[in-house]
Amino acid sequence: MNHEQPKVSARVARVVFATRDGRAVAVEPGHFIGRSAAAALRLREPGVSEAHALVSLRGSSLRLLALRGRFLVDGVLETEVELEEGQEITLAHGVVLTVDEVSLPSRVLGLCGDDLPRQILPPIASLTTADGTRVTAGFVADHDALIWSDGERFYLRREGLEELEATPGLVFEVGARRFTFVSVPLEDSATPLTAQDDSCDTPLVIVARYDSVHVTQGHTQVIVTGLPARVLSELAVMQVPAEWDVVARELWPDDADPHSLRQKWDRTLSRLRRQLRTAGLRPDLLRSDGCGRVELILRTADQVIDET
Structure with missing residues (x-):
């Protein structure tokens, strides 16, 4: 019997921001706003961080998450906000974005x-x-x-x-x-593709210090250092899927060659996975989605302590 699948929209989840200089820029989940050339919405302003804020899909809503900077939403200081049409978001003095459109196909x-x-x-x-x-x-x-x-x-x-x-x-x-x-x-x-029962593993405690990360699970502890620690710190602080090149450009800001950047990223990610695996930590902790995004899969009882 032929079971017809529900129809889909060719639109993707995205938010369109209007800038003061007349641009209308669409930003999809997992992409960020900032001063960096890799930003989906690039703002050449000294008060804006290279990776200032990230658009994230949480359930059936789009949210803006603070990364290296904070922002005002309709005059209120925030680190996270659900995006709605008509909002005015101030990233720095004189740098204001208006939420022009929020697209959320079912x-x-x-x-x-x-x-x-x-x-x-x-x-x-x-x-x-x-x-x-x-x-x-x-x-x-x-x-x-x-x-x-x-x-x-x-x-x-x-x-x-x-x-x-x-x-x-x-x-x-x-x-x-x-x-x-x-x-x-x-x-x-x-959400992650495979749901796991939170009760089957001891919770993780991740202390992110940028150049070092302490990961504890029960009586097991591993200390990650160097570039793998910086990757782990970035992902632990973001707590959302991020484009690999967003994180990579934070680590290697002077490397403009995409091929070289990808090689460095793959080597560093491989080292990080190996360290986590050798320590016997959860094999699903670090996940790449095949579309260029990477994230930490944190469960309900896991704890992240940001000391970066």
Whole structure:
């Protein structure tokens, strides 16, 4: 029997900010606002931090989280706020953003397949399989498949094959691998793919000090130092999925070469995973979603102490 999947919107969760200089800039969850060239909304103002605030999807709402700076919302100092149309957000003296639009479709398009857990698709996504199956936000030159939205529909393009409309239930192949488009409720796209029972593990206590991080679980303790500690500190403080290059540019601000930056990031993340694994800590603590975002999977009883 053919079970039809619920329809999805080609729109993605996003917030559109209006700036005082007349720009209207869309920012999606996991992207940040700041002075850095890597920011989704870049503000060349000395009072704005390189990574000032992050847009995050929590359940079925979009929130703005303070990173390296704080902000005023309608005159009130905040470190986190649910975004609503019409709000005025002051990041620094004379730097004011207006929330022009908040887009929250009820269902979004996802992709799953061989060696690929379910991923939520951004407006443009490149699927590659050469070095493990990966979905990367944006255009990647050596992609095996390209998926994108024109604002009304999603499309699938593979070299030498007919272009297809990407709809829930559509199955396609790349080499020997099979993939399926799926319909995902918006609230599910903001939570980890695999839920765990919080009672099956002793809670973690993570003390983040930037150049060192102390992670304690019961009688087990590991002290992470150097670059892996800085990655862990950034993620522990954010407590939301973050684009890898957002964190990487905080660590290596002078490296403008994306390929070099990615190599440094992969090596450092590998070292961090190895240290956590050797210490016998939870294997699901550090998670990459296959779309370029990475996060710490914290459970209800886990505690993060920010001493950065």
